[in-house]
Amino acid sequence: MRNNMIPACPICYINNTYHDSDNFICPDCSHEWSASTQSTEIKEKKIHKDAHGNILNDGDTVYFIKNLEVKASSLLIKGGTKIKNIGLVDRNHAIDCKVDGQSMLLKSEFMKKA
Ligand SMILES: [Zn+2]
Structure with missing residues (x-):
């Protein structure tokens, strides 16, 4: 069956x-x-690693290591922006996070664990 x-x-x-x-x-x-x-x-x-190879976990706080333009929302995330309480998604390096109140999926390679 x-x-x-x-x-x-x-x-x-x-x-x-x-x-x-x-x-x-x-x-x-x-x-x-x-x-x-x-x-x-x-x-x-399914291990998610940040830009320096540190393993990320649900609920971690991360910083963006460089400016990142989010095409879908025309939002510019500046390097150094702090994101609290990330969520890991079972997709290629995808991190569920909230930036300026907007939920989005971003790649962990742009992040550094706080
Ligand atoms: Zn057998």
Whole structure:
């Protein structure tokens, strides 16, 4: 039914696996493994780093390292502008932040962790 959501068995590679509460189960070789471990690994790959390679977290305060023109809103964000309480978005380096009361998605490479 949701076969594309369930990975093939890592032991015997047969695609007969099914999902049972928190585990994936392979009926062919009886291998069970944790589904929650798998999703944690996926989350860990999405690391957002600032211009200096520091890891950014939800709720961090950042500074802009240079002037940035936001084309969608014709707003100019000046270098040194402080943004509080950023939110990380599961997209390429995107940071959800509020500048002058406007919500926007900006790249973490323009920011420096405070
Ligand atoms: Zn198996």
